[in-house]
Amino acid sequence: MIYYLGSFLLIAIGLYAIIIKKNLIKILIGLNLAASGVNLLIVSIGYIKNGTAPIFSKIGINPSAMVDPIPQALTLTAIVIDASELALAVAFVVLLYRHYGTLDIKKIRSLKW
Amino acid sequence: MIRKIVYSIFLATIVLALVMFFAAYPFGKNKMTVGEYYLNNGVAQTGASNIVTSVVVDYRGFDTLGEVSVLFGAAAGVAILFFVLAENRRERKNITSPNFVVKVGSRIIFPFILLFGTYIFIHGHLTPGGGFQGGSIIASGFLLLYLAYPGTRVSRKKLSAVEGLAGLTFVLLGLYGLMLPESSFLFNFLPKGQLNALLSAGILPIIYIAIGFKVAAEFAGIVDDMMCEVICRGGEK
Numbered sequence: 001m002i003y004y005l006g007s008f009l010l011i012a013i014g015l016y017a018i019i020i021k022k023n024l025i026k027i028l029i030g031l032n033l034a035a036s037g038v039n040l041l042i043v044s045i046g047y048i049k050n051g052t053a054p055i056f057s058k059i060g061i062n063p064s065a066m067v068d069p070i071p072q073a074l075t076l077t078a079i080v081i082d083a084s085e086l087a088l089a090v091a092f093v094v095l096l097y098r099h100y101g102t103l104d105i106k107k108i109r110s111l112k113w
Numbered sequence: 114m115i116r117k118i119v120y121s122i123f124l125a126t127i128v129l130a131l132v133m134f135f136a137a138y139p140f141g142k143n144k145m146t147v148g149e150y151y152l153n154n155g156v157a158q159t160g161a162s163n164i165v166t167s168v169v170v171d172y173r174g175f176d177t178l179g180e181v182s183v184l185f186g187a188a189a190g191v192a193i194l195f196f197v198l199a200e201n202r203r204e205r206k207n208i209t210s211p212n213f214v215v216k217v218g219s220r221i222i223f224p225f226i227l228l229f230g231t232y233i234f235i236h237g238h239l240t241p242g243g244g245f246q247g248g249s250i251i252a253s254g255f256l257l258l259y260l261a262y263p264g265t266r267v268s269r270k271k272l273s274a275v276e277g278l279a280g281l282t283f284v285l286l287g288l289y290g291l292m293l294p295e296s297s298f299l300f301n302f303l304p305k306g307q308l309n310a311l312l313s314a315g316i317l318p319i320i321y322i323a324i325g326f327k328v329a330a331e332f333a334g335i336v337d338d339m340m341c342e343v344i345c346r347g348g349e350k
Contacts, residue, residue: 003140045252046148054163066264069148069165070148070151080245082188091191091194091338091339095197
């Protein structure tokens with residue numbers, strides 16, 4: 001249960017940073033926090049009580065005592081994708097900073113709406 | 114005003130979705146039927162003792178090919194953006210030389226990081242780990258090298274060659290499975306071998322090694338782009 005609570009909190013903090021903060025770097029940090037929260041949420045869906053890792057490292061492990069492997073497989077790739085997308089976003093931020101000379105989204109005119 | 118309305122609708126949707134989710138899936142009880150199927154039949158069908166690996170590389174191998182393409186797209190995007198930036202160059206910045214301890218320590222620890230990353234992706238079908246994790250570990254080793262010796266450059270041509278060959282291995286193995294009489298993309302045509310042996314699970318370790326090289330080369334390329342943005346885009350290139 002603590003995992004659900006923790007992932008909910010992470011998503012909430014991330015969304016707060018995305019919506020309230022004006023600095024682009026802080027928005028990216030919030031985005032990454034929310035992504036970590038989603039990853040934690042997906043992994044904790046697959047958990048079962050007293051489950052073991054889904055690896056048959058010894059003969060005779062009962063497969064019904066293992067946790068669900070699919071959420072783990074999904075997050076495994078999602079973490080790497082997160083990291084590369086963050087790198088791309090940072091590159092965009094560097095480009096914006098070079099062009100406008102500021103990171104404040106209130107001062108960047110083409111981001112206004 | 115419009116912003117606030119849009120934001121509140123957005124937040125309300127997310128909170129509603131999360132609450133519905135928490136109500137539908139109590140913690141620590143459910144397991145999806147497809148996950149149950151993979152756990153019961155995965156060893157017999159793929160020969161890998163790590164079921165997560167058999168899901169990533171075998172059952173959803175095509176999906177993983179897509180993920181690797183996304184990774185390639187992101188790395189290419191970073192390279193393109195910093196290439197655009199290179200046009201309006203600035204004066205060379207003064208980089209403080211790293212500490213002596215960092216230099217010597219990174220020189221000692223770098224081969225061990227490479228070894229550890231290689232271990233992680235070679236044993237991907239036996240232990241927790243695999244191509245994505247091992248590749249990231251190797252790229253972190255390159256990051257350490259760049260931080261300790263700011264002048265170093267990894268050859269981009271070699272990185273591109275490694276990345277392209279790894280991706281080609283993945284696709285060609287998949288296409289070869291398509292030519293066999295059983296005929297499915299990424300068909301596991303090699304013998305399964307004995308459970309928990311290093312040479313087992315058919316084409317799964319080969320694909321995971323290819324993914325490891327590809328991820329390592331892509332992340333090293335991203336690190337190289339970012340470090341080059343700070344250091345080598347000065348007066349001369």
